[in-house]
Structure formats: structure tokens, C-alpha cells
Amino acid sequence: MKVHIIGGGNLGASIAIGIAKFTTNNQVTVTRRNIAPISHLEDLGITITTDNKHNIQDADVIILTIKPYQVDTVLAEILPAISNKVIASAVSGLSIENLQNKIGDNHSAVRIMPNIAAQFGASATCIAFNEKNKAQAQATVALFQGLGTAPIIDEKLMDAATVLAASGTAFALRYIRASMQAGIEIGFDWQTALAISAQTVKGAAEMLLEEKGHPEQLIDRVTTPQGCTIAGLNEMELHGFSSSLIKGIKTSLKQIKG
Numbered sequence: 001m002k003v004h005i006i007g008g009g010n011l012g013a014s015i016a017i018g019i020a021k022f023t024t025n026n027q028v029t030v031t032r033r034n035i036a037p038i039s040h041l042e043d044l045g046i047t048i049t050t051d052n053k054h055n056i057q058d059a060d061v062i063i064l065t066i067k068p069y070q071v072d073t074v075l076a077e078i079l080p081a082i083s084n085k086v087i088a089s090a091v092s093g094l095s096i097e098n099l100q101n102k103i104g105d106n107h108s109a110v111r112i113m114p115n116i117a118a119q120f121g122a123s124a125t126c127i128a129f130n131e132k133n134k135a136q137a138q139a140t141v142a143l144f145q146g147l148g149t150a151p152i153i154d155e156k157l158m159d160a161a162t163v164l165a166a167s168g169t170a171f172a173l174r175y176i177r178a179s180m181q182a183g184i185e186i187g188f189d190w191q192t193a194l195a196i197s198a199q200t201v202k203g204a205a206e207m208l209l210e211e212k213g214h215p216e217q218l219i220d221r222v223t224t225p226q227g228c229t230i231a232g233l234n235e236m237e238l239h240g241f242s243s244s245l246i247k248g249i250k251t252s253l254k255q256i257k258g
């Protein structure tokens with residue numbers, strides 16, 4: 001596939017690197033106005049350019065990873081140069097209906113919500129599209145399946161997906177930071193504490209994804225009666241561990257919905 005990514009910032013560059021490293025037979029072009037910060041992408045065989053229309057007529061999918069207020073400017077620039085394209089947008093808050101109205105019936109709108117772990121082939125990319133664009137969306141789904149998981153969801157849940165999968169990266173990192181800080185208090189230097197905390201989270205996540213069970217089933221396997229783990233867990237819950245996370249996620253969702 002020829003993949004044309006407009007907006008080579010945090011997300012756009014991550015997707016480009018992920019495609020180059022974790023998928024085969026895909027050619028990637030990334031655009032932004034100032035390409036200096038992403039010049040290293042060329043080492044991976046990625047084309048970088050300031051020209052949003054560079055070979056865009058050959059693209060199989062155009063991915064928008066720009067801010068919401070940049071969408072109209074970019075579309076005004078590229079639409080006269082393309083026909084019959086799949087335009088996959090990661091732009092937060094831009095609905096399929098709005099995007100389809102902006103691009104016209106000649107193109108197929110797909111909504112994607114990846115996260116920056118795409119760079120490591122480990123994104124949870126929620127994807128939504130209208131039934132009439134199902135066939136056109138399949139290549140995009142396959143592309144993001146190569147960058148982690150790519151569940152197809154009802155568009156009604158896209159804001160929730162933004163919070164759980166995109167903001168969720170920050171929430172998970174904050175958990176790791178807190179664990180690392182505790183690790184320093186109990187005797188490790190920060191590098192060792194971080195390595196242990198991050199690997200422990202990775203291991204826990206891998207067990208869950210592999211076994212597809214409920215977290216409490218795994219927790220039960222590491223909590224000995226009267227042991228240190230259950231004592232720590234109960235103390236954390238007393239201080240609002242789960243409830244603060246749930247409240248934070250619901251607050252993020254409220255913020256998106258305005």
C-alpha cells in the first residue's frame with residue numbers, strides 16, 4: 001500500500017515509523033510544514049516532504065494526523081488533487097459525518113483512534129466507518145492490525161475510545177511513574193525502579209491479553225492470604241486507587257464532549 005500521512009507530529013510520525021518497522025510492502029510518505037524534526041524518518045525509507053500533495057494521487061490511504069483547526073486548510077489544499085480516496089482521520093472530535101461532508105461522496109471517510117505505541121507495533125487503534133464504506137475501509141483496518149490491535153467500534157464510542165486508548169497511554173505511564181517513585185523509596189535507583197515497574201506492567205498486560213480472563217482472576221493468583229500483596233492492594237483502594245482512575249477517565253470524556 002501507499003500510505004500518505006498528513007501531519008508528521010507525535011502521532012503521525014509514530015504511525016509512519018510503525019508501518020516502516022512492523023509491516024511489509026507498504027510505502028509511507030509523511031508531510032508537515034517544518035520537516036527538520038522528522039528528518040530521521042528517511043533512514044527508515046519513509047518519504048518526508050512539506051508538500052501535502054506530493055504523489056498524493058497514488059496514495060491508497062490518506063491519514064490525517066493534524067489538529068482539528070488545521071483540517072479545513074489541509075482539505076482545501078489536497079481535495080482538488082485527488083479522487084476516490086480513503087481518508088482516515090485520527091483528528092479528535094471530527095465525526096465521520098462531518099468529515100464525509102467536508103470531503104464529499106467521491107471519497108470514503110474512515111475514523112481511526114490510534115495511540116503513539118503504533119511506533120512499537122503496539123497501538124490499540126479503534127476504527128469506525130459507515131456501512132457503505134466497509135469495503136474501502138478494509139485495507140486501513142489491515143494496516144492498523146499490523147500496528148497492534150484494531151477493533152472496529154460503533155462511532156458512538158469514539159470519544160470513549162479516545163480516552164481509553166489515547167489518553168489511556170498517559171494514565172498507564174502515570175501509574176508506572178508512581179510505581180517507580182515508590183520503588184525509589186523502598187531502595188532502588190530510579191533506572192532500576194523504572195525498568196522493574198515497566199516490565200511488570202508489560203508482563204501483567206501480556207498475561208491478560210494472552211489468557212483473555214478478568215484481571216481479578218490473575219490478581220487472585222498473586223495474593224496469598226494474609227500476604228503483602230493483598231495488604232498493599234487494600235491500602236491503595238482505601239486511598240481511592242480504582243475510584244480515582246475511573247473518575248479521571250470519566251472527567252476526560254466529559255472534557256471531550258464539551
Ligand SMILES: NC(=O)c1ccc[n+]([C@@H]2O[C@H](COP(=O)([O-])OP(=O)(O)OC[C@H]3O[C@@H](n4cnc5c(N)ncnc54)[C@H](OP(=O)(O)O)[C@@H]3O)[C@@H](O)[C@H]2O)c1
Pocket residue numbers: 006007008009010011012031032033034035052065066067068070073074090091092113114115116166
Ligand atoms: N498524540 C496522540 O497520542 C494522539 C492520539 C490519538 C489522536 N490524536 C489526534 O491526532 C491529531 C494530531 O495530534 P498530535 O499529538 O500528533 O499533534 P502534533 O504533534 O501537534 O502534530 C500535528 C502535526 O501537524 C503538522 N501540521 C500542521 N499544519 C499542517 C499542514 N497544513 N500540513 C501538514 N502538516 C501540518 C504539524 O507540523 P508543522 O507545524 O511542522 O506543520 C504537526 O507536526 C490531533 O487531532 C489529535 O487529537 C493524537
